[in-house]
Ligand code: ADP
């Protein structure tokens with residue numbers, strides 16, 4: 023729903039009030055209301071809109087501008103009051119600006135140790151678990167599946183933790199009717215990150231669980247990207263040696279469904295490393311066998327605790343004579 027900007031609140035305060043979660047949910051406003059926003063530079067251009075770094079009352083914000091006429095799906099989110107204003111309306115989607123940019127860019131520009139890797143992976147799992155879970159009550163939220171999880175749609179916060187972005191293809195689960203609120207359009211998303219059942223169209227498109235399982239497959243690939251960069255200092259995108267850039271459905275289907283190939287785990291990682299196990303269980307060819315986001319979140323939390331404890335012991339040993 024479109025939200026009017028009140029006079030003197032910071033963006034964070036407003037986001038807290040509107041989303042009730044403090045999770046950085048975006049504000050959607052009309053161009054006419056958004057006159058106080060100064061666009062600084064374009065940081066991303068997609069098919070349906072463009073993302074800018076912008077200034078709003080001295081704060082950096084990110085603004086995604088849509089032309090409502092260009093993406094029908096937006097009408098599902100937009101209040102009726104915006105529709106009547108003419109043949110087209112520009113919509114501003116305002117969110118916190120993250121200087122580190124997307125996880126994809128962050129992986130290109132930095133190297134990581136085990137700690138950084140866990141922080142990134144765990145925070146993505148937390149975000150996905152929150153998204154997938156229905157929360158009841160006045161400050162509740164529906165269960166949502168993302169359907170376009172990839173490192174370019176994950177943003178990195180100042181502290182090195184991540185948050186999910188670009189919910190343009192997301193679908194909502196309506197628990198009262200046990201239905202998914204989307205017209206069944208199956209092969210949506212980024213082909214390279216598409217789960218096998220999406221590629222070969224065997225997915226049950228009326229099942230919300232199926233979309234969540236699809237997210238977990240894509241998450242597994244993201245985890246591999248992060249782990250690979252950490253372990254061998256090299257950035258890679260999934261299936262880069264097997265399919266061309268901008269692969270077709272058939273390119274992907276041959277590799278992922280027919281040959282059942284998955285990204286390579288170099289020996290150096292160790293096949294029984296916990297993170298390796300997690301990613302392999304996420305990209306299983308059997309959607310029902312994949313880990314849930316909540317399961318991954320718990321496993322990575324534990325791993326983080328163990329790492330912290332081990333480091334503490336090491337530090338103590340170091341000061342002991
Ligand atoms: P699209 O639907 O066109 O892919 P996204 O929402 O994914 O749009 O944004 C495109 C790119 O813009 C992202 O991959 C990221 O690099 C950058 N971007 C988006 N939102 C932000 C933000 N809040 N802070 C910093 N960079 C962002």
Ligand code: MG
Nearest residue numbers: 068174175188
């Ligand atoms: Mg995107």
Ligand code: MG
Nearest residue numbers: 068188190191
């Ligand atoms: Mg998008």
